Amino acid sequence: MRKVAVIGVGNSKFGIRNDVNIAELAFEAVKPSLEDAKICAKDIEYVALGSAGAGAWYEELLPAVVAAEYCGLTKAGLLRCEAACASGSAAFQVAYSSIASGQAEIAMALGVEKMREIDTATAMEWIGRAGYYTWEFHNFGLTFPAYYALYANAHMAKFGTTEEDLALVAVKNHKYAAMNPIAHLQNKITVDDVLSSMVIASPLKLFDCCPMTDGAASIILASEEKVKELKIDTPIWVAGIGYSSGTANLSKRANYVGLEASVLASQKAYKAAGVTPNQIDFAEVHDCFTIAEILAYEDLGFCRKGEGMKLIREGQTEIGGKIPVNVDGGLKAKGHPIGATGCSMIYELTKQLREEAVEKGRQVPLKNYIGIAHNVGGTGHYCYVTILRR
Amino acid sequence: MRKVAVIGVGNSKFGIRNDVNIAELAFEAVKPSLEDAKICAKDIEYVALGSAGAGAWYEELLPAVVAAEYCGLTKAGLLRCEAACASGSAAFQVAYSSIASGQAEIAMALGVEKMREIDTATAMEWIGRAGYYTWEFHNFGLTFPAYYALYANAHMAKFGTTEEDLALVAVKNHKYAAMNPIAHLQNKITVDDVLSSMVIASPLKLFDCCPMTDGAASIILASEEKVKELKIDTPIWVAGIGYSSGTANLSKRANYVGLEASVLASQKAYKAAGVTPNQIDFAEVHDCFTIAEILAYEDLGFCRKGEGMKLIREGQTEIGGKIPVNVDGGLKAKGHPIGATGCSMIYELTKQLREEAVEKGRQVPLKNYIGIAHNVGGTGHYCYVTILRR
Numbered sequence: 066m067r068k069v070a071v072i073g074v075g076n077s078k079f080g081i082r083n084d085v086n087i088a089e090l091a092f093e094a095v096k097p098s099l100e101d102a103k104i105c106a107k108d109i110e111y112v113a114l115g116s117a118g119a120g121a122w123y124e125e126l127l128p129a130v131v132a133a134e135y136c137g138l139t140k141a142g143l144l145r146c147e148a149a150c151a152s153g154s155a156a157f158q159v160a161y162s163s164i165a166s167g168q169a170e171i172a173m174a175l176g177v178e179k180m181r182e183i184d185t186a187t188a189m190e191w192i193g194r195a196g197y198y199t200w201e202f203h204n205f206g207l208t209f210p211a212y213y214a215l216y217a218n219a220h221m222a223k224f225g226t227t228e229e230d231l232a233l234v235a236v237k238n239h240k241y242a243a244m245n246p247i248a249h250l251q252n253k254i255t256v257d258d259v260l261s262s263m264v265i266a267s268p269l270k271l272f273d274c275c276p277m278t279d280g281a282a283s284i285i286l287a288s289e290e291k292v293k294e295l296k297i298d299t300p301i302w303v304a305g306i307g308y309s310s311g312t313a314n315l316s317k318r319a320n321y322v323g324l325e326a327s328v329l330a331s332q333k334a335y336k337a338a339g340v341t342p343n344q345i346d347f348a349e350v351h352d353c354f355t356i357a358e359i360l361a362y363e364d365l366g367f368c369r370k371g372e373g374m375k376l377i378r379e380g381q382t383e384i385g386g387k388i389p390v391n392v393d394g395g396l397k398a399k400g401h402p403i404g405a406t407g408c409s410m411i412y413e414l415t416k417q418l419r420e421e422a423v424e425k426g427r428q429v430p431l432k433n434y435i436g437i438a439h440n441v442g443g444t445g446h447y448c449y450v451t452i453l454r455r
Numbered sequence: 456m457r458k459v460a461v462i463g464v465g466n467s468k469f470g471i472r473n474d475v476n477i478a479e480l481a482f483e484a485v486k487p488s489l490e491d492a493k494i495c496a497k498d499i500e501y502v503a504l505g506s507a508g509a510g511a512w513y514e515e516l517l518p519a520v521v522a523a524e525y526c527g528l529t530k531a532g533l534l535r536c537e538a539a540c541a542s543g544s545a546a547f548q549v550a551y552s553s554i555a556s557g558q559a560e561i562a563m564a565l566g567v568e569k570m571r572e573i574d575t576a577t578a579m580e581w582i583g584r585a586g587y588y589t590w591e592f593h594n595f596g597l598t599f600p601a602y603y604a605l606y607a608n609a610h611m612a613k614f615g616t617t618e619e620d621l622a623l624v625a626v627k628n629h630k631y632a633a634m635n636p637i638a639h640l641q642n643k644i645t646v647d648d649v650l651s652s653m654v655i656a657s658p659l660k661l662f663d664c665c666p667m668t669d670g671a672a673s674i675i676l677a678s679e680e681k682v683k684e685l686k687i688d689t690p691i692w693v694a695g696i697g698y699s700s701g702t703a704n705l706s707k708r709a710n711y712v713g714l715e716a717s718v719l720a721s722q723k724a725y726k727a728a729g730v731t732p733n734q735i736d737f738a739e740v741h742d743c744f745t746i747a748e749i750l751a752y753e754d755l756g757f758c759r760k761g762e763g764m765k766l767i768r769e770g771q772t773e774i775g776g777k778i779p780v781n782v783d784g785g786l787k788a789k790g791h792p793i794g795a796t797g798c799s800m801i802y803e804l805t806k807q808l809r810e811e812a813v814e815k816g817r818q819v820p821l822k823n824y825i826g827i828a829h830n831v832g833g834t835g836h837y838c839y840v841t842i843l844r845r
Binding site for chain 1: 456457476501502509510511514515516517519520521523524528529530531532533534535536537538539542545548549551552553555556557558581584585586587588589696698699700701702703704707715716719727832833836837
């Protein structure tokens with residue numbers, strides 16, 4: 066397998082971006098990523114675009130084509146990757162494979178999503194289909210907060226996790242988002258703010274849920290030969306990628322206290338990278354709802370099953386703790402533009418591993434120079450775990 | 456680069472398949488492909504599903520998850536690939552890369568599409584978006600027959616191609632579809648039938664257009680090591696894949712007498728495979744409209760630009776001719792279930808290269824044991840060319 070490195074990253078401002086169309090939004094990520102890598106658009110041989118809502122929550126049906134043209138990437142190999150909320154990580158894995166397999170020397174993973182062209186109720190209905198349309202959505206009327214509420218209730222009942230524990234996740238992630246200029250929600254919040262916010266699907270309240278966000282992130286990858294040729298200062302190497310998937314029908318899940326796909330994907334990634342969870346310096350995990358971050362602590366092996374709440378209670382997932390998590394604000398507060406999220410996680414990993422988050426006061430201390438990104442599609446319908454190493 | 460082979464193929468019956476849902480349709484292709492490869496669903500480590508219409512012309516938003524669960528593929532790495540009408544070939548390239556890169560030993564490319572859940576007019580509107588939504592579709596009202604009519608008119612004006620030439624393509628492809636039990640349209644037609652059929656977008660008439668078809672095709676790929684371990688009788692090797700893309704906005708195309716993306720993708724594929732067009736024994740090309748097959752003859756180098764009509768006039772693209780093309784009926788008559796088409800082309804290539812089409816009377820004579828598949832998304836918005844070799 067050929068070695069592949071991240072050589073350039075870019076991230077648009079996340080938020081309500083009615084000022085741009087899907088191609089213009091992509092450009093805001095592509096341009097800085099090209100400048101970062103010091104290459105031209107024409108150097109990109111293959112583009113995997115991550116986006117889930119084409120024709121659903123935004124109107125362009127071929128966002129990859131439209132974005133590629135606008136960004137000067139036309140003629141490259143091109144496809145759109147969909148793995149629900151893990152579409153960006155799927156695109157990263159596909160772009161990585163194009164180089165690792167020897168088909169390309171320089172490739173791009175470009176995540177982009179516009180969630181705010183339609184009203185939130187309609188968007189929720191669309192997103193609600195991202196389970197099993199016929200069963201969960203159509204017959205039972207479940208939408209995404211309800212899916213994760215099933216997990217929250219089960220975790221609370223079995224392990225004694227509390228609503229306050231969930232709130233602590235939101236408080237932490239808002240704290241870091243307030244220090245991150247690209248974040249969607251930049252307001253600091255308190256546990257009381259979370260607990261007193263509107264109930265969405267008990268026990269999840271408004272501030273337990275990530276916002277509907279527009280955004281884009283672009284990652285440029287290159288082969289080892291190209292890294293040398295381009296004299297890249299600080300290549301960030303892809304150490305290992307793991308992937309797995311879960312049943313569409315939630316009634317077929319063995320339990321609701323963890324995501325099997327996260328466990329399988331992370332084990333695969335650790336094995337591919339030849340590392341163990343305690344060697345990881347920091348993590349980006351999929352906190353679409355606060356409970357999801359606690360499940361991730363456990364599923365990724367940062368603690369034992371049922372003990373995730375201890376990490377957040379003790380501040381172990383803050384900067385200075387055992388394993389800083391989502392210090393960019395996470396999906397919860399940086400925002401969750403579905404197809405962009407996975408690429409934005411890689412953006413953050415790269416910035417941290419290069420120690421370029423210092424000026425923002427968000428730099429994590431690095432010991433092994435290893436970071437991990439965990440991106441879930443649906444409620445574990447898909448999972449991609451990516452380990453990067455400086 | 457690791458060597459990768461096709462070791463199992465399956466194809467559902469193409470047609471109007473209101474008798475099955477998307478997962479059941481996928482199963483009709485997956486089951487025979489597993490039997491063909493003599494492996495179990497659990498042996499598949501990675502699944503790339505090609506489908507373009509999720510949430511548009513059929514209602515499941517996560518067809519990959521739903522199909523994977525129904526087919527026993529859950530836990531495999533999973534994503535959906537969209538490259539418009541080339542989605543199946545994109546999925547094939549991605550599944551190939553997962554093995555060529557050393558991430559997986561056995562992978563599946565699964566193309567599936569249901570086009571007939573909604574009425575044809577609505578489907579045409581959705582498909583019409585598969586250009587540049589804002590320009591071609593929304594402002595000018597162009598739909599797909601109109602896009603290709605632009606090309607047909609330009610080709611006729613510049614090179615003297617006639618409506619009869621276009622009709623000959625339809626007649627040939629219907630002839631072979633009538634011999635192919637999985638084909639959607641199994642009626643033989645005459646040039647007069649085509650010329651007297653309803654005008655859709657002049658000069659294209661009803662019988663110049665492919666039908667709206669439901670269908671699925673499944674391809675199982677394996678590494679060279681796995682081919683040996685499984686003692687596969689007749690592995691069909693992936694010799695080379697080429698890809699390219701074109702502008703979303705048709706007004707930016709240099710001309711309308713060929714698809715630049717087809718030229719670039721095929722040149723890349725020939726180079727990767729180390730072969731020239733005259734070494735190819737037979738071809739599957741993207742004949743969504745009759746003019747598209749003539750463009751493909753030229754763009755793939757089977758003849759010079761502007762001379763495609765001579766091949767069809769002389770019968771050179773029939774069995775026994777210089778280069779048999781679409782002897783399974785093509786998109787035109789076998790049918791074009793968008794995301795399945797690319798995989799169905801690989802199905803046909805594999806059957807022909809194994810000399811398993813003999814019993815149907817459709818076997819092409821093989822000299823070099825090399826076949827090519829050419830799959831276009833949109834009007835050259837995407838293009839994938841795949842060369843297989845026995």
